[in-house]
Amino acid sequence: MTATAAVTLTVPSHPKYLYVIRSALYPLVIDAGFSKKEAGKIILAVDEACSNVIKYAYEGDHSQIITLKATTEDGRCTIVIEDFGKQVDASRIAPRDLADVRPGGLGTHFMGTVFDRVEYDTSRERGTLLTLEKRKG
Amino acid sequence: MKIRGDVxxxxxxxxxxxxxxAFRQIDAGSKAVLIDLSQVRYMDSSGIATLVEAMQNCMKRSLRLRLVDLSPPVRDIFELARLSSVFEIYASLAEAEAGL
Structure with missing residues (x-):
């Protein structure tokens, strides 16, 4: 049984803080027993989720905040990303066809491929809670 | 050209x-643009989008885009995005320059 560990971060909604998120998450995921390759994919998918928050929820407004809570327990890594921006219509989020090679639109594909659970909660008045969960293979 | 660090x-x-x-400095008669990715520590989908745009630019100018020596993080994202067959990828600069 792996001990519980957690990281909680609140960062400005500016792309330069994506590096901070990646750096904070990596040791947590590695300590939870994921391989370097798996950890790299998890970090990538979280980075994409946060980039989408900046682009779509905050529409490029860098003065907002993104809160991220990551926990690892019993071979499971759960990351909850919270924003207070424009809500997503989860029913309209779909990964694009990879055969259609064009710039953009890969983030959703990465999240869906890397994580076992991708769940959008828009039940609050503003913002979205995105839960990403990965069990160790 | 060589790209380094996090993209x-x-x-x-x-x-x-x-x-x-790099496109502005291309000599008349050039046949390809070579991008060395060996020193890229991290790449996300915005980096992929940048490379796809470069490929589209090359196609407009009848140039080849050849990617050289992909670092492990770049290989991983190419694998996730299933892009390995979309780009011309070479293990070394010498191999990429061969046949041009």
């Missing part, structure tokens, strides 16, 4: 600018 939403505009500059 993410924060840095990809700079990388795009660097590639645009």
């Amino acid at each position: 993410d939403m924060s840095t990809s505009p700079d990388v795009r600018g660097k590639i645009a500059e």
Whole structure:
């Protein structure tokens, strides 16, 4: 049984803080027993989720905040990303066809491929809670 | 040209600018643009978008885009995005230059 560990971060909604998120998450995921390759994919998918928050929820407004809570327990890594921006219509989020090679639109594909659970909660008045969960293979 | 460090939403505009500059300096008669990715520590989908745009630019100018010596993080994202068959990828500069 792996001990519980957690990281909680609140960062400005500016792309330069994506590096901070990646750096904070990596040791947590590695300590939870994921391989370097798996950890790299998890970090990538979280980075994409946060980039989408900046682009779509905050529409490029860098003065907002993104809160991220990551926990690892019993071979499971759960990351909850919270924003207070424009809500997503989860029913309209779909990964694009990879055969259609064009710039953009890969983030959703990465999240869906890397994580076992991708769940959008828009039940609050503003913002979205995105839960990403990965069990160790 | 060589790209180094992290290529993410924060840095990809700079990388795009660097590639645009490389396009401006291409000599008449050039057949290809070679991009060395061996020193890229991290790449996200904005980096992929930058490379796809570079490929589209090359196609417009009848140039080849050849990617050289992909670092492990770049190989991983190419694998996730299933892009390995979309780009011309070479293990070394010598191999990429061969046949041009």
